[in-house]
Amino acid sequence: MEIRKAKHNDITEALHLVQDAQAYFKAHHINQWQDGYPNYDSLMNDIEKGKGYVLCDHDQVIGYCYGAFEHEPNYDSIENGQWITHNQPYYVVHRVVVSNEYKGKGLAGLFIDHFIDVCQHEHIHSIRMDTHDDNKSMQRFLSKHGFKPCGRIYLDNGDPRIGYELVLEDEEK
Template sequence: MKGLSETTSERRFRRATMDDLPVMLKIYQHARELMAANGNPTQWGNTFPREEVILDDIRQQRTMLLVDEADGKERVLAQFALCTGEDPTYAHIDGAWLDDDSYVTIHRIASSGIVKGAAKDCINWCIEHYGNVRADTHPNNKAMQHVLESNGFARCGLIQLLDRPTDTTRIAYQRHEW
């Protein structure tokens, strides 16, 4: 929430660098706590995403940050991994994707909680720049389901995560701007 003396600039996107890691870790911690407080304690548990995953996302230039400036300092408002190419998790779906066209996937989206609408801005940026976007979320993550559905994503079915032994079901979404 803006204070009386606080001035903010327009929101913009940039790729994360290793210098962003400390703030990114805090944002993911905030997101885990918020999910747990809102009835979704298992999607990310206490440790997801692991630091190695975050570091790999930065090294591979997959992490995008939504930033602005307030009182002359940059603030990270939200972050997400933008993954290009086919996602192996999406090869099998109980349902059907909208199409088999090339797509990008949004993973590990998290808001700092500083401003409202940050997740929506991230999703809209992906649509504007890539057109065909897929995402998935836990059945208990009602907030993300709402964000995706209110931003024009179609619920396509259920997928199973490949990187864990339990709690693997996720709701799969897609939006394709024709």
């Protein structure tokens, strides 16, 4: 298995993974990604900015996500809680998807492991993510990987999400 930055020619496979996830959410009555987002344009924007990543099994793309050292405006305001770290840079992860054929094998965790390594190299001590209230599988995934629920954030369109944060230990310890 390999994680690498997504390339333009990965867009079709990445979009297919997102569409499968959208269908899964719809079938399980999870109102996440049901408004046409993420879509071709958002994934292509990720890739063009160098913030899209793919998980490959040999040459086959089996996972996709967005990862970046950046300020996430939707995380500026948090209700019913607070972020663990304050006024510190953090890494943001969004749009984590794994092929239906590979689900349940812990492969999404490879993205987290990769981003932890990147953060430690860059001396960033926090990773933030968010998910829908009904997305129990993502909530379990985040808890399993040490993320703590921090409170309620809102997307640009007003949709609520649970904000999660993972605080990383210094690599020297």
